[in-house]
Amino acid sequence: MSSIIKLEGLEKYYKVGKNKLCVLKSINLDIESGEFVMIMGKSGSGKTTLLNILSFLDNFDNGKYLFDNNDVTNLTENQRSVFRNKNIGFVFQQFNLINTLSIYKNVELPLTYSNSSKNIDKEQIINDKLSAVGLLDKSSYFPVQLSGGQQQRVAIARSLVNNPQIIFADEPTGALDSETGIEIMNILKKLNSQGKTIIMVTHDQDLIKYATKVIRLKDGVLSMEV
Numbered sequence: 001m002s003s004i005i006k007l008e009g010l011e012k013y014y015k016v017g018k019n020k021l022c023v024l025k026s027i028n029l030d031i032e033s034g035e036f037v038m039i040m041g042k043s044g045s046g047k048t049t050l051l052n053i054l055s056f057l058d059n060f061d062n063g064k065y066l067f068d069n070n071d072v073t074n075l076t077e078n079q080r081s082v083f084r085n086k087n088i089g090f091v092f093q094q095f096n097l098i099n100t101l102s103i104y105k106n107v108e109l110p111l112t113y114s115n116s117s118k119n120i121d122k123e124q125i126i127n128d129k130l131s132a133v134g135l136l137d138k139s140s141y142f143p144v145q146l147s148g149g150q151q152q153r154v155a156i157a158r159s160l161v162n163n164p165q166i167i168f169a170d171e172p173t174g175a176l177d178s179e180t181g182i183e184i185m186n187i188l189k190k191l192n193s194q195g196k197t198i199i200m201v202t203h204d205q206d207l208i209k210y211a212t213k214v215i216r217l218k219d220g221v222l223s224m225e226v
């Protein structure tokens with residue numbers, strides 16, 4: 001397997017009034033392509049901050065970030081967004097679907113932002129992804145007409161349309177009952193077995209069994225279990 005993410009001595013500060021708060025402290029991390037990584041830690045330990053940096057949503061202050069063997073430490077905001085659209089899919093705790101758009105249109109959204117969408121059969125891709133999560137028959141529905149678990153499956157379909165290398169998921173089961181959460185985990189597990197790298201934040205110890213690597217954050221300091 002090849003390294004997809006490598007962090008060396010990464011640090012992130014937030015300015016709070018006159019003070020500088022160090023929320024990620026000298027983080028070293030190596031994630032290989034095809035892994036299923038769980039990030040755990042108490043509220044405020046830095047999980048979302050780390051996820052946002054890894055997924056090119058946010059920048060950092062010190063250290064080095066290699067993505068797929070490219071040095072992405074000093075990307076501009078525009079370059080970060082190009083990297084993000086090309087390589088990353090997102091799944092959130094609260095699904096983040098757009099309520100005024102149909103399921104089909106929600107899944108289409110990342111394609112409309114990407115440059116590579118000119119010569120591809122959009123409809124085929126969208127229908128494939130909706131089939132993959134078992135919701136092709138709900139194409140013309142709107143988010144409010146679906147259950148929470150179904151909405152999260154739509155969010156997963158949406159995260160897949162650009163064929164990203166990595167899916168980032170911030171507590172994807174956090175708003176669901178445990179049975180529905182297991183359905184979502186099984187979809188993520190299947191995607192992982194098909195080669196997608198998954199990096200997810202969770203508070204749920206029971207989900208560790210899905211992981212190939214568990215990362216724990218405590219006050220911005222990272223430790224690792226395999």
Ligand SMILES: Nc1ncnc2c1ncn2[C@@H]1O[C@H](COP(=O)(O)OP(=O)(O)OP(=O)(O)O)[C@@H](O)[C@H]1O
Pocket residue numbers: 014015016021023041042043044045046047048049050
């Ligand atoms: N924009 C910001 N400005 C200042 N401080 C921030 C900002 N965002 C986060 N923080 C602080 O950084 C630390 C880490 O926050 P983060 O959101 O990464 O935690 P988390 O582990 O995701 O917590 P939770 O489990 O509650 O989601 C916290 O102390 C938080 O207060």
Ligand SMILES: [Mg+2]
Pocket residue numbers: 047048049
């Ligand atoms: Mg968080």
